[in-house]
Amino acid sequence: NRRISLASRPVGAPISANFSLEETAIPTPASGELLLRTSYLSLDPYMRGRMNDGASYAEPVAINDTMVGATVCQVVTSLHPDYQAGEWVLAYTGWQDYGISDGEGLIKLGAEPTNPSYALGILGMPGFTAYMGLLDIGQPKSGDTLVVAAATGPVGATVGQIGKIKGCYVVGVAGGAEKCQYAVDVLGFDKCIDHKADDFDAQLKAACPKGIDVYFENVGGKVFDSVLPLLNTGARVPVCGLVSQYNATELPSGPDRLSLLMGTLLVKRIKMQGFIIFDDYAPRYNEFFVDMMDWLQAGKIKYREHMIDGLENAPAAFTGMLQGENFGKLVIKVA
Numbered sequence: 001n002r003r004i005s006l007a008s009r010p011v012g013a014p015i016s017a018n019f020s021l022e023e024t025a026i027p028t029p030a031s032g033e034l035l036l037r038t039s040y041l042s043l044d045p046y047m048r049g050r051m052n053d054g055a056s057y058a059e060p061v062a063i064n065d066t067m068v069g070a071t072v073c074q075v076v077t078s079l080h081p082d083y084q085a086g087e088w089v090l091a092y093t094g095w096q097d098y099g100i101s102d103g104e105g106l107i108k109l110g111a112e113p114t115n116p117s118y119a120l121g122i123l124g125m126p127g128f129t130a131y132m133g134l135l136d137i138g139q140p141k142s143g144d145t146l147v148v149a150a151a152t153g154p155v156g157a158t159v160g161q162i163g164k165i166k167g168c169y170v171v172g173v174a175g176g177a178e179k180c181q182y183a184v185d186v187l188g189f190d191k192c193i194d195h196k197a198d199d200f201d202a203q204l205k206a207a208c209p210k211g212i213d214v215y216f217e218n219v220g221g222k223v224f225d226s227v228l229p230l231l232n233t234g235a236r237v238p239v240c241g242l243v244s245q246y247n248a249t250e251l252p253s254g255p256d257r258l259s260l261l262m263g264t265l266l267v268k269r270i271k272m273q274g275f276i277i278f279d280d281y282a283p284r285y286n287e288f289f290v291d292m293m294d295w296l297q298a299g300k301i302k303y304r305e306h307m308i309d310g311l312e313n314a315p316a317a318f319t320g321m322l323q324g325e326n327f328g329k330l331v332i333k334v335a
Ligand code: NDP
Pocket: 044, 045, 046, 125, 126, 129, 149, 150, 151, 152, 153, 154, 155, 156, 173, 174, 175, 176, 179, 195, 218, 219, 221, 223, 239, 240, 241, 242, 243, 244, 245, 275, 276, 277, 278, 321, 322, 323, 324, 325, 326, 328, 329, 330
């Protein structure tokens, strides 16, 4: 049993020395428990926050503890009345080959799920986040201009595609020409702008001739600086994530823009609201699941995974994701 633990807390971008890969004995389940073998491990931006020691909406990972994370597993041994060996489950066993569960929080995926790893992405946490953040907080209406960054990741790609289903004019923001082309050609966005372009600000403005009605905030930083003056009166801004800031060690340099933000919110009566998906919306998971299954089966939503083989590659893949190296939902194939 290999496990990856947090060896030290990163300062800035995580480095390999922040993680430790260890061999341990395969754990033995007690009565009422299950032994789970990890098939797929999800890597998600929120894990960067768990590596910090500080107050947040969830407890940090302790030094020497296994890195946390959602997993798709197969039951190896079941001493639990509700589960059988061979069954697939969505679990939260973290960065390791094997985990023990007492069944709490497990979601059954059946005996032979078609795409088991989808439970970590389009049919799981990121898809649910896109759905609730956009529909409940963003309140998109037909004809609205919707802007979303990290446009080819699991949250952003889903936000934009749901926006198209709801009749919005959708502008993505992504890193590099290849991702931008994919957002338009495959995901069906109307436009997608490369945030690395020198004239990003001007390109975004030109792509949004009627201003912005919904800005789904995934990244913060300079993308938000360019979005702020384009927001229309009555705009909605679901604040989902600020991935451009997750490795930051201090506040950004330059002039203080807080009064500019507050003034814009006031004068334009903008609604800006943060949310934490399962804390705020867990009871509505089924509503999302039913719609998303329909859209996937009808071909209205496309989904791309970036699958990397081998648990040992998780630390580098994770660090790369925070810098845009992933192209699609980042998943580690463990077994
Ligand atoms: P992604 O797979 O999209 O990965 C993050 C992406 O962010 C990178 O691929 C990169 O894409 C982009 N990025 C990184 N740095 C910058 C930067 N400086 N400027 C602009 N873009 C940058 O992640 P997810 O889809 O899983 O998550 C998207 C966001 O949603 C994150 O902020 C995450 O924390 C948040 N989230 C929030 C939840 C909640 O409950 N509130 C739940 C789930 C996710 P590119 O190369 O295109 O720039």
